[in-house]
Amino acid sequence: MTPTGRPLVLLVGIVFEGYRSYLLDGVGSVADVWLLAEAEPAPSVAEKLVGHTLVDVFDIPALVAAAQEVAGRRRVTGVLSWDELKMSGTAHIARALGLPGVAPDVVDRCRDKHRTRTALAVAGVPQPASEVVSSAEEAGAAADRIGYPVVLKPRDLGASMGVIRVDSARDLAAGYAHTRAARVGPVPYRSDGVLVEEYVGGPEVSVDSWVLDGRTHPLFTARKTTGYPPYFEETGHVVDGRGPGEDDPELHRVVTAAHEALGFDHGMTHVELRRARDGWRVIEVNCRLGGDLIPMLGQAATGVDAGAVATLLACGLEPDPRPDRGRVAAVRFLYPDAPCEVDRVEVDPDRLPAGIELATGLPRPGTTISPPPEGHVWGRYALLMAVSDTPEGCAAALDAAQPAVVLHARTRSVETGSAQGLANDYIKP
Structure with a gap:
């Protein structure tokens, strides 16, 4: 134990503090925290x-x-990250420290989507047909085998x-170029x-x-809203905590099977799935x-x-999360109509309106933001969060709140920036 008598966990990075730092309250409720980060x-x-x-993380x-x-x-008891x-x-x-968690190879198996697909296929876990390619020509041949749309x-x-x-062979080359151009600094380029x-x-x-010990325990399910087709921009999420409607045994069976196929036996996961006509298909598994x-x-x-649950797991302890309410919560992200400087x-x-728990602007002044395809997560200018007794109540509150958030910006036609603050303009007391 630490001098305070509590476990000490190492937290690796935060990133986008407004999207993540609130989790520190949950972590801090059960352990002391030592941050390993690239900036103050x-x-x-x-x-x-x-x-x-x-x-340098x-x-x-x-x-x-x-x-x-x-x-x-x-004495360090655990290590965790959510990035x-x-x-x-x-x-x-x-x-290196002999702490609870999965092996680095398991993490790579989840992060590398081709390795994920291979492991799920061997185990017979339902998922989309998938091929890895290194050129537009190979992509076209794979699309012909799989069948459009891809x-x-x-x-x-x-x-x-x-x-x-x-949707068609005519658009394949441009689609491949878009995907191939997506890069994030520390992620290595693969042919x-x-x-x-x-x-x-x-x-x-x-x-x-x-x-824990290879047993999967679902915490909550979020329904995702996407926009800006043909892209899949995540524009919002809804978590319904009211009970039976969200307790889908088949959904949870597929999630458990995915964990087993990947060898993920200790920690937190975020599994994304789509419902096909014949059942659930795993889209990706995030560790x-x-x-x-x-x-x-x-x-x-x-x-x-969930922050407290993740911390207990990181320390090798068994959580006992028990819901104490059954409400509905939703978040909506706002995007500009065109590239602009904020x-x-x-x-x-x-x-x-009543029901809005959080309403805040996202980018720092001077940042250039854009809707897809130029901007994605960093293209948002604000977020709204609502809590209600029903999904319809959340949707109505979010619709009514949107005019209360005003973006002042100048139209630009340059690449987007990624600098984000999160000044909490409104947090419900």
Whole structure:
């Protein structure tokens, strides 16, 4: 134990503090936190830490050495992260320090979508047909075998970046170029870095679960809203905590089978699925908590704090999450009509209806944002979160709140920036 008598966990990075730092409250409710990050934490984050170390979190030997330095001075009980790109480093720390968690190869098997597809196929887990390709010509041949429409997606990225639906051979080359161009700094370039997949229609959901000793325990299910076709931009999520309607045994059976196929036996997961005519199909498996405020929605709808659950797991302890409410929570993301340079985002609290729990602008002044295809997650200018007794109540509150958020900007035709703050303009007391 630490001098406070509580477990000490290492947290690897935060990223987009407004989307993630709220999880620190759940982590801090059960453990002390030492942050390993590439930049100084904001004051609002630093006050929730017992310490921090500056380190290049993508330099795994340096990251592990930083963790070992902390462990040489204090007893470290666990390590966790909720950022996709930092999960590999987190797994390497767990292995080096003998802490609970999955092996780095399991993380890679989840992050590499081609490896995911291969493992699921061997185990017979339902999923879209998929082929990995390294050229537009190979993509065209794969699409002919699979049958149009197809979905092209990057092998190693997330947040629907670079994902596009292609309806005919005429559009295949342009679709391939879009997917191939999607890049994120620390993610290595692969010559065979594009997947061509069967398009699965039907509703899309995500299931956040905790896994201990190979047993899967679903926490909550979020229904996803996407927009800007032929792209799959995630424009909102709804978590319904009212009970039986969200308790789908077949859905949970498929999620469990995916974990078993990938060898994921300890930690948190965020599994995305679509409902085909013949049942659920796994779209991807993420070895982390859900993003886009989904854990916040889950807590508002069910009372379960996913951050606390993740921390207990990281420390090798068994959580006992028990819902204490049955409500509905939803988030909606707002995008500009065209690329623009942000001056400011104004939120008028007096115009917000009952049921709105959070309304905030996202980009810093001077940032250039855009709707897809130029912008994705970083193209948003605001978010709204509502809580109600029904999905319809959430939708009505979000519709009524949207005019209360005003984007002041100048039209631009340049590449988007990625700098985001999150000034909380309105948080319900």
